[in-house]
Amino acid sequence: MGCVCNCxxxxxxxxxxxxxxxxxxxxxxxxxxxxxDSLEDICQSLCNxxxxxxxxxxxRIEVQEKIDELGTFKAIEQIDSKASxxxxxxxxxxxxxxxxxxxxxxxxxGKQHWLTNGNYLESVWADDKANGPARMIYSNGDxxxxxxxxxxxxxxxxxxxxxxxxxxFWVDNRLQGNGLEVRKxxxxxxxxxxxxxxxxxGQYTFPxxxxxxxxxxxxxxxxxxxxxxxxxxxxxxxxxxxxxKGYGCYTHTDSxxxxxxxxxxxxxxxxxLEIFYSHDQxxxxxxxxxxxxxxxxxxxx
Numbered sequence: 618m619g620c621v622c623n624c625x626x627x628x629x630x631x632x633x634x635x636x637x638x639x640x641x642x643x644x645x646x647x648x649x650x651x652x653x654d655s656l657e658d659i660c661q662s663l664c665n666x667x668x669x670x671x672x673x674x675x676x677r678i679e680v681q682e683k684i685d686e687l688g689t690f691k692a693i694e695q696i697d698s699k700a701s702x703x704x705x706x707x708x709x710x711x712x713x714x715x716x717x718x719x720x721x722x723x724x725x726x727g728k729q730h731w732l733t734n735g736n737y738l739e740s741v742w743a744d745d746k747a748n749g750p751a752r753m754i755y756s757n758g759d760x761x762x763x764x765x766x767x768x769x770x771x772x773x774x775x776x777x778x779x780x781x782x783x784x785x786f787w788v789d790n791r792l793q794g795n796g797l798e799v800r801k802x803x804x805x806x807x808x809x810x811x812x813x814x815x816x817x818x819g820q821y822t823f824p825x826x827x828x829x830x831x832x833x834x835x836x837x838x839x840x841x842x843x844x845x846x847x848x849x850x851x852x853x854x855x856x857x858x859x860x861x862k863g864y865g866c867y868t869h870t871d872s873x874x875x876x877x878x879x880x881x882x883x884x885x886x887x888x889x890l891e892i893f894y895s896h897d898q899x900x901x902x903x904x905x906x907x908x909x910x911x912x913x914x915x916x917x918x
Contacts, residue, residue: 670705673713673730679758680737690739692750693726785810825913846911888913
């Protein structure tokens with residue numbers, strides 16, 4: 618049995634007692650990309666150094682399968698070849714750390730397993746905080762790979778789950794600036810993120826060949842934009858919450874151009890988009906509507 622160190626934590630709230638990687642929770646919504654409240658900052662003390670601990674504990678099936686699939690995390694690949702240099706630590710929150718230890722705290726490469734929620738982290742620590750390349754595998758098999766500075770995601774990172782892959786730059790746990798999201802349903806987004814959410818200007822490319830370029834807000838086409846179809850027709854004008862809505866200009870397949878007020882309806886079962894047009898600003902109440910039909914594939918967004 619090893620020595621026991623005194624707890625030095627300056628924070629006692631439940632939220633700050635362990636290194637929380639909540640990126641996965643923020644990506645469950647297929648529309649929004651939201652990373653706020655992820656990777657909580659902590660000041661966690663470690664206790665019971667080497668106290669009869671001989672393993673990281675039983676990993677959940679989804680986590681072990683993902684480790685087998687991904688292989689060794691290059692940033693800490695030495696850890697298995699120089700086992701005599703590393704120690705097990707029982708952390709105050711019940712998690713187990715295995716890696717380099719100095720003066721009773723984590724310093725150097727290591728692995729950490731939270732037995733309560735099943736999350737598994739591989740990273741590099743300095744003065745008891747994760748500082749360096751990191752890979753978190755969540756209990757459900759989601760994966761975040763990136764760079765941490767004092768327990769927070771900062772720098773380029775990649776998040777993957779069953780629905781999508783997201784690449785971009787994190788600043789204090791939030792995706793900021795230009796990034797890329799590729800969804801398993803064939804939709805791809807390239808453009809700006811703010812506070813972890815698709816917001817600003819960007820481009821959506823859809824499986825049926827449609828392309829939207831323009832303003833985006835809260836993960837949706839919203840504002841001024843241009844939608845083009847493979848048949849060379851296009852609409853340039855106002856979008857609201859993923860729908861064409863407002864003043865704009867639509868050019869049909871016959872090259873006829875219509876300027877006025879528009880709104881659109883999606884019919885998911887038949888994969889059809891109806892575009893309604895009128896010179897009257899109250900287009901939804903006009904009795905002189907023109908209607909255009911467009912076909913689309915898969916999720917309309």
